[in-house]
Amino acid sequence: MSADIRNMLAADWAAVERIQAGGTAGGNATFADAPPMEDFSASRIPALRIAATDERGRVQGWAAATATSSREVYRGAVEHYVCVGPEAAGRGVGMSMLRELAERAYLRILDDPNLFLPRDPAQPGPP
Template sequence: MAAGDWDAVERIYAAGIAGGSATFAESPPPWEEFLATRIPGLSLVAVDGSGAVLGWAAATPTSTRDVYRGVIEHSVYVDPAAAGRGVGGALLRGLAGRARALGYWTIQSSILAENPASLALHGKAGFRTVGRRERIGLMSYGPYAGSWRDTILVELRL
């Protein structure tokens, strides 16, 4: 992912936010803030033959504690127009390969329980369900505003 990809990444991120089942975030952050919180080398885009961004994946540290230095949390978003075309799977494979090469040993994510497409994608990519966090966050926007939401914790051991 490069600065020139940001407009498309932001648009895809915003589409995920609008649906209400991708994240607790209310809006995409500015590029500089996004970049500052992500692990260098673990922000990827998938593009089509013409170079159009179809989706993105990125990772953040799970903790600042040294014992968790090999554990990362990721996000993956696919342009709704590219859904069902293998973009998410390709991004997860790319992220896992890069993470392994950089010495990480676990990739995890908290997926909103009402996001069956993401849960299926992660299951197909080899992630296992670790548990369910009930009523972990109160939604502040969108179609679920005012609702307590559950997340499903998934992980992939590298």
């Protein structure tokens, strides 16, 4: 199965909820239901929210990442989530999204080369 991967859109939300609910019900996803779209969007890194669509533009899966922690020691670390609908399971859609998510995260590092580096102890700031 070939999937197009693009930025997640607000119009994708019904499919995102459906796919997550199916994964949760089947025991293959998180322990929680999908949060309201506003909470989901506010807690995920905008550049790291993607959707995989089929040839008709139907969402087959989605992936997103959030900052792991606000603690300095975790600066630049992300927690990611990849969820694939049953119609696309086992067809490489999840792996394609994971690769795209990694590529987008890498490009963020190019924008900010210090994103994943520890803070210089000589610089002022919290211990």
